[in-house]
Amino acid sequence: MKPPTPSTLFPLLLLVVLFLLSFNLGASDTTYDGLVQCLSKRVLPPNQVSKIVYQPTNASFTTVLNDHVRNLRYNTSTTPKPLIIITPLVESHVSAAVVCATALRLHMKIRSGGHDYDGISYVSPNPFIILDMFNLRSIEVNIQDESAWVQTGSTLGELYYRIWEKSKVHAFPAGICPTVGVGGHVSGGGYGNLLRKYGLAVDNLLDARIADARGRILDRRAMGEDLFWAISGGGGASFGIVLAYRVKLVRVPETVTVFRAELYLDEKVNMTDMVHKWQLVAPSTDVDLFMRMLIQPVSSRANNGKKTVRASVLAEFLGPADRLVTILDKDLPELGVKKEICMEMSWIQSVLWWANFDNNTAPTVLLDRTPDSVYFLKRKSDYVQNPITKANLDRLWNKLITLGDSGLVFNAYGGRMSEIPATATPFPHRAGNLYKIQHSINWSEEGPEAEKNYMTQIRESYSFMEPFVSRNPRGAFLNYRDLDIGVTSNGKDSYAEGLVYGLKYFDRNFDRLVKVKTAVDPTNFFRHQQSIPVKLD
Ligand SMILES: Cc1cc2nc3c(=O)[nH]c(=O)nc-3n(C[C@H](O)[C@H](O)[C@H](O)COP(=O)(O)OP(=O)(O)OC[C@H]3O[C@@H](n4cnc5c(N)ncnc54)[C@H](O)[C@@H]3O)c2cc1C
Ligand SMILES: *[C@@H]1O[C@H](CO)[C@@H](O)[C@H](O)[C@H]1NC(C)=O
Ligand SMILES: *[C@@H]1O[C@H](CO)[C@@H](O)[C@H](O)[C@H]1NC(C)=O
Ligand SMILES: *[C@@H]1O[C@H](CO)[C@@H](O)[C@H](O)[C@H]1NC(C)=O
Ligand SMILES: *[C@@H]1O[C@H](CO)[C@@H](O)[C@H](O)[C@H]1NC(C)=O
Ligand SMILES: *[C@@H]1O[C@H](CO)[C@@H](O)[C@H](O)[C@H]1NC(C)=O
Numbered sequence: 001m002k003p004p005t006p007s008t009l010f011p012l013l014l015l016v017v018l019f020l021l022s023f024n025l026g027a028s029d030t031t032y033d034g035l036v037q038c039l040s041k042r043v044l045p046p047n048q049v050s051k052i053v054y055q056p057t058n059a060s061f062t063t064v065l066n067d068h069v070r071n072l073r074y075n076t077s078t079t080p081k082p083l084i085i086i087t088p089l090v091e092s093h094v095s096a097a098v099v100c101a102t103a104l105r106l107h108m109k110i111r112s113g114g115h116d117y118d119g120i121s122y123v124s125p126n127p128f129i130i131l132d133m134f135n136l137r138s139i140e141v142n143i144q145d146e147s148a149w150v151q152t153g154s155t156l157g158e159l160y161y162r163i164w165e166k167s168k169v170h171a172f173p174a175g176i177c178p179t180v181g182v183g184g185h186v187s188g189g190g191y192g193n194l195l196r197k198y199g200l201a202v203d204n205l206l207d208a209r210i211a212d213a214r215g216r217i218l219d220r221r222a223m224g225e226d227l228f229w230a231i232s233g234g235g236g237a238s239f240g241i242v243l244a245y246r247v248k249l250v251r252v253p254e255t256v257t258v259f260r261a262e263l264y265l266d267e268k269v270n271m272t273d274m275v276h277k278w279q280l281v282a283p284s285t286d287v288d289l290f291m292r293m294l295i296q297p298v299s300s301r302a303n304n305g306k307k308t309v310r311a312s313v314l315a316e317f318l319g320p321a322d323r324l325v326t327i328l329d330k331d332l333p334e335l336g337v338k339k340e341i342c343m344e345m346s347w348i349q350s351v352l353w354w355a356n357f358d359n360n361t362a363p364t365v366l367l368d369r370t371p372d373s374v375y376f377l378k379r380k381s382d383y384v385q386n387p388i389t390k391a392n393l394d395r396l397w398n399k400l401i402t403l404g405d406s407g408l409v410f411n412a413y414g415g416r417m418s419e420i421p422a423t424a425t426p427f428p429h430r431a432g433n434l435y436k437i438q439h440s441i442n443w444s445e446e447g448p449e450a451e452k453n454y455m456t457q458i459r460e461s462y463s464f465m466e467p468f469v470s471r472n473p474r475g476a477f478l479n480y481r482d483l484d485i486g487v488t489s490n491g492k493d494s495y496a497e498g499l500v501y502g503l504k505y506f507d508r509n510f511d512r513l514v515k516v517k518t519a520v521d522p523t524n525f526f527r528h529q530q531s532i533p534v535k536l537d
Pocket of ligand 5: 343344359360
């Protein structure tokens with residue numbers, strides 16, 4: 001017999017390719033059919049199933065997928081897409097989804113608001129499906145006992161709006177961007193501009209409902225204090241699907257005050273002196289005052305667009321402008337805040353102000369889940385325990401100018417944050433931390449060249465900061481997800497892999513999280529790139 005020539009091989013290869021292709025398509029069809037069949041036995045009424053399961057051939061699959069993508073880095077043609085998206089309408093659908101995904105060995109991702117900075121709620125290197133919680137968003141506010149039940153598919157804006165509908169002097173201490181989802185934000189230990197007075201969102205939790213690895217729905221009493229502790233800052237997605245939290249509302253005055261003050265490095269008032277002093281004052285001043293500082297390379301106003309650095313201080317003060325000005329005259333005169341730039345308003349108006357809406361926007365805009373702009377972004381985090389010296393701040397300014405696009409956001413801690421023990425919740429960064437840094441970069445150009453340039457910049461900013469931030473471990477904030485600090489393959493070495501990022505996020509709380517994880521999900525159904533590992537010994 002003659003050996004096969006290229007011309008005889010080609011049709012053969014084509015056949016093989018076609019065969020594999022049809023097998024692949026068939027496989028995903030089978031997955032869909034199998035899932036629908038399994039769910040139909042568990043979802044009531046069974047005809048609901050076809051309304052809550054999307055496969056790629058469904059017309060609205062792409063819309064449903066993209067509706068909660070908040071980082072364009074994960075909206076490209078090469079981004080791995082889910083095999084299926086399930087959108088439960090009621091809690092029992094969530095239980096059914098866990099049971100069926102387990103039976104069919106499908107890897108499930110959980111998504112609420114989709115704001116994860118590295119997209120892990122909707123992207124995975126391995127085949128996966130998404131359980132998308134956006135339909136589960138009822139919010140019941142009870143002003144009598146100052147609490148609210150919030151389903152995790154809600155956004156923070158929806159929660160703030162529902163509180164405001166019932167009371168003008170109540171609030172909840174959580175994040176600043178209204179489109180952030182409750183599910184990821186609260187389970188990850190979210191914070192906002194009330195943190196110096198009231199701590200984190202997880203410092204104000206009363207109860208929760210979760211669907212566990214067996215699909216059981218458990219409240220705080222049924223799940224026990226260990227699991228409740230774990231989902232109060234350890235990230236929900238390692239432990240189960242959080243269905244709802246019962247949160248404790250906090251009190252705010254009828255009038256709060258906000259301002260934004262900016263100093264430029266190349267102008268008369270000494271910016272370095274102000275930033276240096278801010279590090280000492282912002283974490284120790286009156287607890288009614290929260291100050292965030294944005295440090296960004298910008299074009300100069302004074303010197304013909306030359307690159308310089310700007311420090312912008314944004315503040316939320318739980319009281320009137322007069323008192324605020326008195327405090328700052330004493331504590332931070334270097335910032336030069338005059339009453340004219342202070343704006344008194346209601347708490348809900350301050351929510352809108354922080355979200356960059358102008359001051360006559362109606363609060364109903366908080367019910368809009370779509371952010372006005374989405375771009376490519378990367379974030380990283382650090383904790384500062386000793387003030388950075390003026391000489392080192394000067395070096396930092398030069399570095400930021402050289403890099404060109406990477407910025408830093410300083411969020412002052414202290415106050416209530418220093419009173420809560422580091423083990424009270426999985427979030428460990430309490431007393432001893434002056435402020436948290438977010439390294440931040442945004443871009444709008446598509447393609448790998450741009451991505452490489454901007455990612456390199458922010459990673460350089462992160463290396464530059466190493467001598468000035470916490471060490472052993474170099475702390476990181478779970479909600480500022482950063483896959484650079486370690487990932488797990490969820491294989492044999494998952495404990496060792498998990499230790500790398502786990503100590504950064506949770507410090508000494510990591511081991512307790514591992515114990516809870518091992519007890520509640522020994523088969524590691526709830527896993528992702530940075531989940532808490534199972535440790536069987
Ligand atoms: C524009 C913007 C502004 C931000 N501002 C702040 C801020 O002010 N303060 C702050 O603390 N953080 C802030 N963050 C970070 C934000 O808190 C986190 O990204 C948070 O995890 C987002 O929650 P999500 O539900 O929107 O995200 P998702 O991407 O849906 O989920 C994030 C993680 O939580 C898991 N998860 C989601 N829902 C559930 C659930 N129901 N049960 C179990 N696991 C679940 C996901 O699987 C994933 O691992 C901001 C992020 C963005 C993009
Ligand atoms: C997806 O497509 C199938 C088959 O056409 C259909 O039965 C199902 O209702 C669709 N699902 C959704 C959620 O629209
Ligand atoms: C994601 O990409 C698709 C296709 O290029 C586009 O239609 C969609 O608007 C993008 N999504 C976002 C949130 O920008
Ligand atoms: C700001 O003050 C520092 C010392 O406090 C000094 O080294 C620096 O030159 C000053 N900068 C300007 C622009 O005056
Ligand atoms: C609203 O904004 C306008 C224009 O910036 C300003 O003049 C006005 O004082 C603001 N009102 C409040 C309540 O802050
Ligand atoms: C990126 O965009 C966010 C939101 O608009 C903004 O808060 C942040 O300062 C930007 N970062 C940089 C470095 O410009």
